[in-house]
Amino acid sequence: MHRVLVTGGAGFIGSHYVRHLLRTHTDIEVINADALTYSANLQSLADIEGESRYRFIKIDLANQADIDCLFSTPFDEVVHFAAESHVDRSIQGAEAFIRSNILGTYRLLEAIRHGGTVKKMVHISTDEVYGSIEKGRTPEGEPLAPGNPYSASKAGSDLLCLAYVNTYKLPIVLTRCTNNYGPWQHLEKFIPKAILHAVENRPLPLYGAGNQERDWIYVTDHCAAVDRVREAGRVGEVYHIGAENTASNRTIAEQILDLLQKPHSLIQQAKDRLGHDFRYSLNTTKIREELGWQPQVSLEKGLKETVKWYQTRWERKEGSPR
Structure with a gap:
């Protein structure tokens, strides 16, 4: 073994x-x-x-x-x-x-x-x-x-x-x-935090204007x-x-709100993080060509599944949906 x-x-x-x-x-x-x-x-x-x-x-x-x-x-x-x-x-x-x-x-x-x-x-x-x-x-x-x-x-x-x-x-x-992102992520992270705030109809805070981009x-x-x-x-x-799905934090927040059928007005600007990096994005050609790996889950599908998972745990009162 x-x-x-x-x-x-x-x-x-x-x-x-x-x-x-x-x-x-x-x-x-x-x-x-x-x-x-x-x-x-x-x-x-x-x-x-x-x-x-x-x-x-x-x-x-x-x-x-x-x-x-x-x-x-x-x-x-x-x-x-x-x-x-x-x-x-x-x-x-x-x-x-x-x-x-x-x-x-x-x-x-x-x-x-x-x-x-x-x-x-x-x-x-x-x-x-x-x-x-x-x-x-x-x-x-x-x-x-x-x-x-x-x-x-x-x-x-x-x-x-x-x-x-x-x-x-x-x-x-x-x-x-x-x-x-996905099921079991700690609630301090951006996507699960945004989901929980939206489910509970609480303001969804975004650093600055939310234009920072992540992959x-x-x-x-x-x-x-x-x-x-x-x-x-x-x-x-x-x-x-990486899946080369680069999007702004505001775009991700809006997609989460749309999936939960919540208004975009829940988005609330917050004081920006100290030394906040604006954009990350990686070239993933090497692993795809050399090792034959390809991502299987689109951002649309992954967000939909993730929102559903956190929402279901919240509705069932299954403790902290970390």
Whole structure:
């Protein structure tokens, strides 16, 4: 049995990836290591709790004793999702982001280096490490220019990984993805927050005029892309993942309101975020041509399914629809 360690597997994207692995690979055993901080949610994995090929371990990657305990058992591959990821929280206080995203990644890299059993590690990063771009789509070779503490901490972890490839010959591949959305995303994120506000007929706040642009990808498409990189990505390479669905925040908000048959007048301008990056968008030609991956879920279909999922949970009073 092939043993894959997924860090941050109780988070939004990580939990979808854990499920993807178990559903598409019968020869894989998944170990989910997560610190269970505020944004983690084991409810999202309730349907696989009895799966014999799945095991959850509560662990803080930044804690050396936890790492030593985790790596007392060998792994064949590691897919590293674990990270603090909310920009607003990083602006309020960056220390948790430095600890999780940089120190946690460092300790993981050291454990892999000394363990000697991991044949490949996939490090999950973000388009935000490039900073804001005025137009076009960023290719893999562009220099990093992070514009907030969150993206700076992710850029730092990316550079650590690449340094360990060069210095210690660790078998690491990096992915950088655009904005994800879908079921089980934490309510602090833009799309689920907008859905909940609209369902409850509350004002839907947008930073500034809402003209900031993001490239949106449905979470299951991201997971399928990560798995292609795990299987066939070349060591030391960076692969961009995105559906090339670039749209303004206002456009997304209006589409959500239309799906819920709510008036656009619910949109309310809010004070803009400090140092707010205006536009992110990635060129994804490399992963499409080299690894044969293509997104399967259109923005229209993905938004419709996501709105329906959050609305249904709200109507059933099933607790926080994270």
